[in-house]
Amino acid sequence: MGITRKASAHWEGDLKSGKGTLATPQSGLLDGTRYGFNSRFGDEKGTNPEELIAAAHAGCFTMALSAKLTEAGHPPESIDSTAEVDLSMEGGPTMSAIRLKTKARVPGIDDAGFRAIADDAKKNCPVSKALSAVPITLEAELIG
Known part of the structure; x- marks a missing residue:
């Protein structure tokens, strides 16, 4: 039997002006961690x-x-x-x-x-x- 790890993403809005959050419910390490277009393609604070x-x-x-x-x-x-x-x-x-x-x-x-x-x-x-x-x-x- 293998091991399963989970993460989730929530997004609101369109691609460029929308915002999202990431969560890792098993570890709790990521809990509402922000990500978005500008943290991925620009220099806004948040992950990608x-x-x-x-x-x-x-x-x-x-x-x-x-x-x-x-x-x-x-x-x-x-x-x-x-x-x-x-x-x-x-x-x-x-x-x-x-x-x-x-x-x-x-x-x-x-x-x-x-x-x-x-x-x-x-x-x-x-x-x-x-x-x-x-x-x-x-x-x-x-x-x-």
């Missing part, structure tokens, strides 16, 4: 789908990297990752690229071994798989 996808991807990749390093006998001391999601407006809004960047402190592993495991985590984390239609790149740096 691309930012939430970036957060989900950074989190998923980082957990997958930790698991794969540990499985290989190199549990990490720390991993810091970011994800940047580009929204192209050519031909209508579309996610055009995702850039993962990670820095990790991992005792007992060389750069080549770390890079191979990081590439595998990028390819196989559930969010990467779900976003496979979008080109995903990875910058992976071993620190310390």
